[in-house]
Amino acid sequence: MSRLGKYTRRAFLGLGVAAAGGLAVGFYFYQKPYANPLDAKKAEGETPFNPYVMIDEDNTITIIAPRAEMGQGVHTTLAALVAEELEVPLEQVVVEHGPSSPAYFNAAMLEESTPFPFYDESVLAELARGSMKIVAKFLGLNMTGGSSSTTDAFVKMREAGYAAKFVLLKAAAEHFGTSEDNLTLADGTITDKASGKSVTYGELASKAAAVSPPSEMKLKKASDWKILGKTQKRVELKDKVTGGRIFGIDVQLPDMLYGTVRMAPRKGVSLKNYDKTATLAIPGVKDVVEIRTITGEGLGVIADNTWAAFKGAEALEVEWDDPLSLQNSDQMWSVLENALTQEATFELGGTGSDAEVFTSIPESEAVSAQYRAPFLAHATMEPMNATAQHDGSTIRVWTGTQAPGLIQSVVSSHFDMDSADINVTTTRLGGGFGRRLEVDFALYAAVIAKATAPNPVKVTWTREEDTQHDTYRPMAIGEFKGQVTPDGTLKTMDMQVASPSIIQSVMPRIFPGISPMGPDNTVLDGAFNQPLDVENIRCQAHVADLQVPIGFWRSVGNSVNGFFHESFMDEAAHKAGKDPLEFRLAHLTSDEFRPAREALKRVAEMSGWGTPLPAGKGRGIAHVLSFGTWTAQVVQVDVTDNTVTIEEVWAVADPGIVLDPGMFKDQIMSGINFGLSQALGQEITWADGKVEQANFDTFDAMRMYQAPKITIELLENSPRMGGAGEPGTPPSTPALANAIFAATGKRIRQMPLSNEIDFI
Amino acid sequence: MYPKIPLTVNGQKQEIEADPEMPLLWALRDIMDIKGPKFGCGIAACGACTVLIDGEAVRSCSQPVGEVEGEITTIEGISQGDELHAVQQAWMKHSVPQCGYCQSGQIMAAVALLEENPDPTDEDISDAMTNLCRCGTYPKIKAAIKDAAQTLGA
Numbered sequence: 001m002s003r004l005g006k007y008t009r010r011a012f013l014g015l016g017v018a019a020a021g022g023l024a025v026g027f028y029f030y031q032k033p034y035a036n037p038l039d040a041k042k043a044e045g046e047t048p049f050n051p052y053v054m055i056d057e058d059n060t061i062t063i064i065a066p067r068a069e070m071g072q073g074v075h076t077t078l079a080a081l082v083a084e085e086l087e088v089p090l091e092q093v094v095v096e097h098g099p100s101s102p103a104y105f106n107a108a109m110l111e112e113s114t115p116f117p118f119y120d121e122s123v124l125a126e127l128a129r130g131s132m133k134i135v136a137k138f139l140g141l142n143m144t145g146g147s148s149s150t151t152d153a154f155v156k157m158r159e160a161g162y163a164a165k166f167v168l169l170k171a172a173a174e175h176f177g178t179s180e181d182n183l184t185l186a187d188g189t190i191t192d193k194a195s196g197k198s199v200t201y202g203e204l205a206s207k208a209a210a211v212s213p214p215s216e217m218k219l220k221k222a223s224d225w226k227i228l229g230k231t232q233k234r235v236e237l238k239d240k241v242t243g244g245r246i247f248g249i250d251v252q253l254p255d256m257l258y259g260t261v262r263m264a265p266r267k268g269v270s271l272k273n274y275d276k277t278a279t280l281a282i283p284g285v286k287d288v289v290e291i292r293t294i295t296g297e298g299l300g301v302i303a304d305n306t307w308a309a310f311k312g313a314e315a316l317e318v319e320w321d322d323p324l325s326l327q328n329s330d331q332m333w334s335v336l337e338n339a340l341t342q343e344a345t346f347e348l349g350g351t352g353s354d355a356e357v358f359t360s361i362p363e364s365e366a367v368s369a370q371y372r373a374p375f376l377a378h379a380t381m382e383p384m385n386a387t388a389q390h391d392g393s394t395i396r397v398w399t400g401t402q403a404p405g406l407i408q409s410v411v412s413s414h415f416d417m418d419s420a421d422i423n424v425t426t427t428r429l430g431g432g433f434g435r436r437l438e439v440d441f442a443l444y445a446a447v448i449a450k451a452t453a454p455n456p457v458k459v460t461w462t463r464e465e466d467t468q469h470d471t472y473r474p475m476a477i478g479e480f481k482g483q484v485t486p487d488g489t490l491k492t493m494d495m496q497v498a499s500p501s502i503i504q505s506v507m508p509r510i511f512p513g514i515s516p517m518g519p520d521n522t523v524l525d526g527a528f529n530q531p532l533d534v535e536n537i538r539c540q541a542h543v544a545d546l547q548v549p550i551g552f553w554r555s556v557g558n559s560v561n562g563f564f565h566e567s568f569m570d571e572a573a574h575k576a577g578k579d580p581l582e583f584r585l586a587h588l589t590s591d592e593f594r595p596a597r598e599a600l601k602r603v604a605e606m607s608g609w610g611t612p613l614p615a616g617k618g619r620g621i622a623h624v625l626s627f628g629t630w631t632a633q634v635v636q637v638d639v640t641d642n643t644v645t646i647e648e649v650w651a652v653a654d655p656g657i658v659l660d661p662g663m664f665k666d667q668i669m670s671g672i673n674f675g676l677s678q679a680l681g682q683e684i685t686w687a688d689g690k691v692e693q694a695n696f697d698t699f700d701a702m703r704m705y706q707a708p709k710i711t712i713e714l715l716e717n718s719p720r721m722g723g724a725g726e727p728g729t730p731p732s733t734p735a736l737a738n739a740i741f742a743a744t745g746k747r748i749r750q751m752p753l754s755n756e757i758d759f760i
Numbered sequence: 761m762y763p764k765i766p767l768t769v770n771g772q773k774q775e776i777e778a779d780p781e782m783p784l785l786w787a788l789r790d791i792m793d794i795k796g797p798k799f800g801c802g803i804a805a806c807g808a809c810t811v812l813i814d815g816e817a818v819r820s821c822s823q824p825v826g827e828v829e830g831e832i833t834t835i836e837g838i839s840q841g842d843e844l845h846a847v848q849q850a851w852m853k854h855s856v857p858q859c860g861y862c863q864s865g866q867i868m869a870a871v872a873l874l875e876e877n878p879d880p881t882d883e884d885i886s887d888a889m890t891n892l893c894r895c896g897t898y899p900k901i902k903a904a905i906k907d908a909a910q911t912l913g914a
């Protein structure tokens with residue numbers, strides 16, 4: 001199923017010693033991607049050990065959740081997997097992102113949570129080809145994407161919990177001089193039924209560490225789950241309602257300085273001249289340093305408070321050297337328009353029908369449309385920031401990152417150091433959405449910290465810097481054509497998408513030596529891989545570089561192609577004279593598309609689809625399968641005086657297995673509002689080689705007064721486990737555009753929809 | 761070199777030395793090490809930095825510290841010891857936060873709203889709560905405010 005699967009390190013469950021007298025349960029990993037029996041023997045003594053569960057003598061139970069917590073509840077869900085098997089309530093465990101003490105520090109573990117876990121060229125190329133899986137693994141948030149890595153975590157975390165329980169029970173049997181059958185477990189203690197005496201897990205920990213781990217994993221059946229499958233409280237909830245110091249921007253260290261950056265408009269533009277006189281004259285400013293890195297060039301300002309650094313950066317006189325030919329958005333659109341007229345770069349999916357089928361559609365049966373989507377910034381609520389410190393031979397970095405291993409890799413190569421000497425502490429993230437998979441903010445902090453050494457420096461970007469130096473969601477044009485036969489059947493569908501390639505942009509920023517090969521799925525995600533029974537399908541990519549750094553943005557290619565594909569389905573239904581729901585169902589007849597059919601039917605019921613609405617109101621429907629989750633949505637709008645109010649949204653998502661329904665629905669809700677936000681007016685445009693938007697006044701997102709009522713239901717028909725964080729986003733925009741069409745007869749084919757109609 | 765600025769923060773009188781032009785947000789975060797108010801935009805457009813000055817919601821990023829008149833309350837100052845404020849409790853009950861970054865500002869804005877209008881309608885809430893949440897938690901914020909209003913009114 002997954003290409004990543006075959007590279008996943010083979011792991012053996014084992015035990016280790018935690019803090020004095022404690023127990024640690026986790027996995028031994030082989031270093032090599034390709035483990036063979038000989039390697040296994042040889043490697044045994046030196047395999048790194050990754051603990052997932054640690055039990056201290058004082059009965060503190062710590063669960064390691066080595067994934068970025070950025071709002072999706074991944075720490076809670078990963079902990080729940082362990083707690084379920086270990087028979088402890090979630091409230092009784094402490095969840096930590098990663099190795100908290102040097103004793104547990106181990107690079108392999110951090111690498112596990114990076115998009116490119118292996119530094120072998122062929123593997124990277126392979127990963128680049130299977131980019132969707134990378135995205136699924138790391139943006140798809142917790143148990144995502146149906147990729148084997150996730151399924152792997154789903155099993156692995158529970159196995160660690162089971163193994164801990166297994167050895168604790170054995171230790172308890174010995175302790176009481178009885179058999180395991182006479183023992184009961186609850187809330188982190190084991191009780192001997194006969195004597196009524198209890199012993200805590202912590203008291204048993206050191207004894208348990210000497211017991212051999214189980215050879216067979218007897219995980220609980222889903223029907224016996226007490227924690228999984230039920231809504232849990234976020235483990236970090238209290239911190240988040242008390243203004244807790246949990247984010248990267250809250251890091252405070254002794255003798256810390258403050259800084260910010262003023263970077264060239266984009267990668268490829270270099271630092272030519274600058275005058276720092278005015279900056280140094282600002283009280284509190286200490287120094288200005290040059291930054292020349294693989295992700296960009298510019299200047300860093302060091303001060304004794306953040307505000308002085310901001311003022312200092314503003315006061316800099318800088319001259320850039322900009323050799324790039326594409327300076328404004330019009331030029332960029334022309335490049336994409338031109339790319340569409342060129343031969344396709346690659347194609348994916350499709351029915352393999354003769355090319356002629358697509359060029360010989362009779363005029364009367366043809367439906368065609370061109371759609372556009374702009375660049376978008378991530379606009380995470382917490383602006384980019386990182387704290388760094390050089391202390392002799394090592395560099396320490398504290399930051400909210402989705403990829404600590406990448407930071408190690410890029411920072412170490414910048415300073416020509418060993419990656420083991422780069423120590424990354426991952427804080428909670430004030431939003432990620434894919435932006436915090438990048439390394440630029442951490443790298444710049446590390447460069448500035450060289451100048452402040454031995455003092456640490458916290459480098460915070462202004463919102464303007466953040467908006468103007470993002471790795472944007474790529475802009476794209478989709479040219480869609482179809483044939484609707486007189487009986488209302490979509491017989492042929494041709495999808496041509498022109499866009500830059502995310503992988504081609506990401507790789508040189510992170511692994512400059514490696515040239516990505518093969519098709520970048522992300523260009524066509526959401527178009528080529530949708531459930532659709534149509535006789536002739538073709539899906540082709542026209543890749544064109546626009547000289548703008550682009551990256552992973554919540555739901556990635558699906559955010560673009562979902563809009564194109566589902567808008568087009570609505571247009572085809574209209575051409576066929578059919579109801580958009582009926583039309584979709586008529587083209588979803590294969591057995592394997594049952595989750596799509598069920599999701600659509602259910603969302604139709606919930607929304608009262610087909611029942612009459614007063615004039616000026618309309619409903620739109622869409623379905624997108626992304627990250628393994630089948631998601632159908634209906635949006636209802638009111639259009640009065642040419643102004644749209646998004647009244648209500650109904651969504652049905654089917655991820656196969658739901659580990660935490662509350663958390664899952666939260667993510668779908670968040671994804672919907674994130675998607676709708678772009679329709680309301682988000683757009684990154686270029687003029688004179690610079691991004692025109694700067695702060696929330698020019699790049700805003702949905703506010704409370706615009707937020708629709710949202711009702712969500714979950715289904716479990718899908719045979720595989722899907723993600724939660726992203727699938728809510730793609731169907732929201734086409735469902736909205738389709739609703740506006742239903743209400744007004746006006747078809748809007750470009751994002752943001754606000755360019756053609758007003759929203760409240 | 762900087763003048764001394766007297767402030768009352770969360771009930772504590774203190775004096776800081778700072779450029780009077782410095783936004784209150786950075787005085788709180790960088791000088792007083794009070795990290796509850798967050799930085800989001802610096803131009804009063806997002807509300808992440810919301811604090812109360814004499815009970816009224818103020819975007820501290822756009823408030824020069826030298827011009828503060830009145831008592832400052834940050835999110836650190838709204839609970840009574842271990843007992844969270846009713847708004848915070850409602851936030852917990854409804855599991856409002858996702859990434860959580862906007863939430864101290866949202867909570868402070870909600871505290872100010874309920875102070876002024878103990879029984880807000882949906883529309884009152886939409887009008888008063890203009891803080892940005894990139895995670896889109898608005899429906900839950902609304903529900904939590906209504907819940908808190910009931911608790912406080914009871």
Ligand code: FES
Nearest residue numbers: 800801804807821
């Ligand atoms: S940081 Fe003050 S309103 Fe955004």
Ligand code: FES
Nearest residue numbers: 859860893894895
């Ligand atoms: S909870 Fe993330 S921005 Fe509001």
